[in-house]
Amino acid sequence: MKYSTADMDDDTVLGPAGADLESLALAELSMRVEDHFGVRFDDDEAEMFASMTVGEFCAEVARRVQTASAT
Amino acid sequence: MSESVAVTGIGLVSPVGTAVDEVFEAVCAGRSGIVRPPEGHALHGVVDVAAIGPPVDPESVIPPKEARVVDRSIVLGVRAAEDALADAGIEVGQDVDPYRVAVVLSGVGGLGTLARQAVERSRRGRLGVSPFMLPGVLPNMAAARVAIKFGIRGYMSSSGTACAAGGQSIGEAVRILRSGEADVVVCGCTEAPLFPTFADAFGNALALARGWSDPTTASRPFDRRRNGFVLGEGAGVLVLERAGFARARGAAVLAHVLGWGATSDGYHPTTPRPDGSGAAESMRIALRDSGLSTNDIGYLNAHGTGTKAGDSAESKAIRGVYGDGMPPVSSTKGITGHLLGASGVVEAAIAVTALRKGLLPPTHNLDDPDPACDLNHVRGEPSAAAVDAVMSNSFGFGGHNVSVVFGRADG
Numbered sequence: 001m002k003y004s005t006a007d008m009d010d011d012t013v014l015g016p017a018g019a020d021l022e023s024l025a026l027a028e029l030s031m032r033v034e035d036h037f038g039v040r041f042d043d044d045e046a047e048m049f050a051s052m053t054v055g056e057f058c059a060e061v062a063r064r065v066q067t068a069s070a071t
Numbered sequence: 072m073s074e075s076v077a078v079t080g081i082g083l084v085s086p087v088g089t090a091v092d093e094v095f096e097a098v099c100a101g102r103s104g105i106v107r108p109p110e111g112h113a114l115h116g117v118v119d120v121a122a123i124g125p126p127v128d129p130e131s132v133i134p135p136k137e138a139r140v141v142d143r144s145i146v147l148g149v150r151a152a153e154d155a156l157a158d159a160g161i162e163v164g165q166d167v168d169p170y171r172v173a174v175v176l177s178g179v180g181g182l183g184t185l186a187r188q189a190v191e192r193s194r195r196g197r198l199g200v201s202p203f204m205l206p207g208v209l210p211n212m213a214a215a216r217v218a219i220k221f222g223i224r225g226y227m228s229s230s231g232t233a234c235a236a237g238g239q240s241i242g243e244a245v246r247i248l249r250s251g252e253a254d255v256v257v258c259g260c261t262e263a264p265l266f267p268t269f270a271d272a273f274g275n276a277l278a279l280a281r282g283w284s285d286p287t288t289a290s291r292p293f294d295r296r297r298n299g300f301v302l303g304e305g306a307g308v309l310v311l312e313r314a315g316f317a318r319a320r321g322a323a324v325l326a327h328v329l330g331w332g333a334t335s336d337g338y339h340p341t342t343p344r345p346d347g348s349g350a351a352e353s354m355r356i357a358l359r360d361s362g363l364s365t366n367d368i369g370y371l372n373a374h375g376t377g378t379k380a381g382d383s384a385e386s387k388a389i390r391g392v393y394g395d396g397m398p399p400v401s402s403t404k405g406i407t408g409h410l411l412g413a414s415g416v417v418e419a420a421i422a423v424t425a426l427r428k429g430l431l432p433p434t435h436n437l438d439d440p441d442p443a444c445d446l447n448h449v450r451g452e453p454s455a456a457a458v459d460a461v462m463s464n465s466f467g468f469g470g471h472n473v474s475v476v477f478g479r480a481d482g
Contacts, residue, residue, distance in 0.1 A: 022136070025136060028139065035198045
């Protein structure tokens with residue numbers, strides 16, 4: 001599946017205001033992160049993704065990866 | 072007398088083409104759509120023969136962001152609906168109130184995608200299952216995608232009536248239009264059953280044609296040596312309108328749906344009632360509903376899949392209804408294969424084209440008619456005949472029998 005990422009940067013919001021990922025796409029994003037990095041977002045956290053920017057989301061994933069590896 | 076129903080648009084995706092004239096030319100000229108599945112196809116090495124539809128890029132009909140997991144049946148159905156609406160020259164919201172447009176479109180659903188997801192689940196556990204799976208496989212999703220794409224807001228449903236679903240959708244559309252619930256109905260069926268689990272189920276049930284060295288000879292409706300049907304994929308969509316509405320907007324009318332009938336066999340999950348009584352009654356009801364007698368039907372496009380039991384039961388039914396005065400009969404599945412529920416719509420389009428052109432397509436591979444299929448066959452060459460009305464039959468697992476009657480646009 002090909003998304004154009006040409007207009008995206010760290011300030012792009014993931015949801016309708018930016019990258020326009022709808023509910024299922026955000027759910028899939030959560031799954032893929034879980035699969036790839038081994039970190040989990042619980043359901044109500046995943047609902048917050050739409051309002052996060054790409055940068056905020058990446059930072060949050062990185063923070064969780066670090067926390068997970070430190071324990 | 073209820074208002075008549077006009078056919079104003081046809082959209083097809085089939086193993087022998089996508090334009091209705093191309094499909095009609097193939098069934099008349101004997102240009103078969105049946106092949107040995109090539110290397111790289113899901114059915115390569117699984118079945119001897121299949122009727123494979125053309126490639127359709129999912130992203131050409133569904134926005135890429137929404138089409139992460141989408142079954143081919145949905146893609147083919149949306150493409151056929153798009154073509155049918157374009158053929159009818161209808162812009163929903165401009166030519167017709169969106170709440171006055173209905174969609175009746177179905178199929179067996181995205182079973183192939185479901186099967187693939189089940190494999191991923193076995194391999195990778197929970198994370199192997201896509202959240203996009205449900206809108207990618209449910210049998211109502213072709214209808215839903217059409218409504219979403221074209222801004223349709225009226226009645227919407229999906230008939231789960233197996234291989235009768237195409238005919239059933241046309242009938243249901245007629246009912247909706249006659250009731251005055253809608254001015255326009257987008258109706259049809261779409262199927263993409265060419266995946267190993269499904270093919271193996273039919274094969275193990277001894278329903279599929281087998282052992283033919285030339286794939287184009289495998290589908291042999293009514294022939295003495297027939298030994299099953301050829302599994303195929305495709306979609307067919309018709310745009311039907313209240314005739315008065317079509318007239319008022321200046322639409323080109325291709326034909327009228329004069330009536331339809333539906334019954335159930337109440338007999339067996341997969342075997343038709345051998346005496347054909349359920350099929351016979353669906354034809355009688357369709358004739359009554361049309362206000363026609365048997366003499367008025369100039370051509371009958373049979374369901375005729377090429378199975379031993381199915382063809383002989385249908386033949387008994389046709390003979391029982393029409394007797395010696397039966398019209399010319401053919402099954403075009405010798406060329407197209409069996410597109411499951413979509414057959415009913417593709418064959419309705421073929422029957423309507425036969426009506427328009429005064430040319431009746433033959434049954435391909437009918438070299439030696441089975442005495443158990445004692446019909447007025449069209450064999451060899453297409454037969455030229457001016458006809459005023461045609462009938463199309465569709466029957467499905469579960470014992471569904473559907474017959475639809477079409478009449479001339481100027482009738």
